[in-house]
Amino acid sequence: MKQDTHPDYHFITVVMTDGTSYQTRSTYGSEGAVLNLDIDPKTHPAWTGGNQALLDRGGRVSRFNAKFGAFTRK
Secondary structure, three states: OOOOOOOOOEEEEEEOOOOOEEEEEEOOOOOOOEEEOOOOOOOOHHHHOOOOOOOOOOOHHHHHHHHHHHHHOO
8 A cells, every 4th residue: 555645634623603613533734723614514504404495386386286186185
């Protein structure tokens, strides 16, 4: 195996947008570096589900419900 092919794996501090922080191991920066997150997985809609709205464009949802609504209703 070649020498010096793997990056340095060390401890860094990750700071969330709400100010909380935790230590983890990473190849980011150098030992003791601080990574400030711009997007927080605790609050961002991509991870929390967010406000999902079903848009009916061109009547597609209403046509689907008319055709298959009996299967989805309880």
